[in-house]
Amino acid sequence: MPVRPHDTPGMMDNCWHIKHWSHELTFKRPAGTSRGVMLSKPAYFIEVACEGFKGQGECGLLPGLSIDDSPQYPLQLAEFCQAIDALGAEQWLAWADSGQISSNFLHAWRLWPSMVFALEQTLLSFVDSRNGGSGQQLFDNPFSQRSKGIPINGLIWMGDADHMTQEAEARLSEGFTCLKMKVGAIDFQQEMAQLTQLRRRFSSQELELRVDANGAFTKANAAEAMDALLTLDLHSIEQPSAPTDIDLLAELSANHDLPIALDESLIGRHDSRTRDALLEAVKPAYIVLKPSLVGGFASAEDWIHRANKRGIAYWVTSALESSMGLNAIAQWAAQLEGLSGYQGLGTGSIYQNNLPSLTKVKSGELWQR
Numbered sequence: 001m002p003v004r005p006h007d008t009p010g011m012m013d014n015c016w017h018i019k020h021w022s023h024e025l026t027f028k029r030p031a032g033t034s035r036g037v038m039l040s041k042p043a044y045f046i047e048v049a050c051e052g053f054k055g056q057g058e059c060g061l062l063p064g065l066s067i068d069d070s071p072q073y074p075l076q077l078a079e080f081c082q083a084i085d086a087l088g089a090e091q092w093l094a095w096a097d098s099g100q101i102s103s104n105f106l107h108a109w110r111l112w113p114s115m116v117f118a119l120e121q122t123l124l125s126f127v128d129s130r131n132g133g134s135g136q137q138l139f140d141n142p143f144s145q146r147s148k149g150i151p152i153n154g155l156i157w158m159g160d161a162d163h164m165t166q167e168a169e170a171r172l173s174e175g176f177t178c179l180k181m182k183v184g185a186i187d188f189q190q191e192m193a194q195l196t197q198l199r200r201r202f203s204s205q206e207l208e209l210r211v212d213a214n215g216a217f218t219k220a221n222a223a224e225a226m227d228a229l230l231t232l233d234l235h236s237i238e239q240p241s242a243p244t245d246i247d248l249l250a251e252l253s254a255n256h257d258l259p260i261a262l263d264e265s266l267i268g269r270h271d272s273r274t275r276d277a278l279l280e281a282v283k284p285a286y287i288v289l290k291p292s293l294v295g296g297f298a299s300a301e302d303w304i305h306r307a308n309k310r311g312i313a314y315w316v317t318s319a320l321e322s323s324m325g326l327n328a329i330a331q332w333a334a335q336l337e338g339l340s341g342y343q344g345l346g347t348g349s350i351y352q353n354n355l356p357s358l359t360k361v362k363s364g365e366l367w368q369r
Helices: 073-098 103-108 113-130 161-173 188-201 222-230 246-255 272-282 297-309 323-334
Strands: 017-033 036-050 053-059 154-156 178-182 208-212 236-238 260-262 286-289 313-316 359-362 365-368
Touching: 017 073, 036 073, 036 113, 053 113, 053 323, 073 103, 073 113, 113 297, 113 323, 154 161, 161 178, 161 188, 178 188, 188 208, 188 222, 222 246, 246 260, 246 272, 260 272, 272 297, 286 297, 297 313, 313 323, 323 359, 323 365
Parallel strands: 154 178, 178 208, 208 236, 236 260, 260 286, 286 313
Antiparallel strands: 017 036, 036 053, 359 365
């Protein structure tokens, strides 16, 4: 079982050690997207202890989507921890003093973005622990100080029409003013009927609607689907077609008025050339940042820098991490300059056996507990 994140990383013996472990998270309800239905997902964690303090982080691996998803992942994670161990306590403390992981180490492990994400968390957690904290305040901002919430969207998973309608009603009753609905897996006309019903009840001034196709639309049906969705006064469509079909994405972006947000297309682009090429080709209105999938906080901030230069906006979402990873992403998002609108961080209650919660949702906002 994972170490409970509310157990304070206090004084231990003075040994230097690194460990890793896993925990299978079980969804309360089947989580349906156009890629299929998930009943559970693995979560992996690392811990570094030094000088009587420790830090912990989560590898936000999402099977079927993460570029580093592999049957060999547990073995590779063990090798990753061995690489950290080989650096030794002196190097770790130097990173802690500077607040930065060496660029050479990050570059060497760039093909394993979920592990880099975990290492960034672990270092920040360690620094907080060494400074007398609980190891849970990774960033110092109004959100982590419990004085300000983050506006978030309500998420509606794919399912039968009745279930999706019930979920939408529940989110609205909880105070959400933005809903994101998955499209592209069940009958599109059913999905259109549900979206139309919501829009008839609530204007775009009352309710912001976003849809996420998870790459479901193809050359044969994408244009027709985009035209139909445009009639609903939506905020945007996330990843309308396959992440690698850059030509189709560029065509949809250029020829349709419904704003496009790129999500999965960002995954696996580790260098400046491929990142710039994507943004120049597609010219999306938005990019969606999942730190665990794009290589951590520093890598996500690089995406933001490149997007800002082109007038492309962004928002931040989780990738179905446990409460540990979600807390880290929320704290990071809260300190970003230019963060606006609704973030996709409302996934803290989707598991039956999550780690103890570090956040709570109140009236459509995410708050630190």
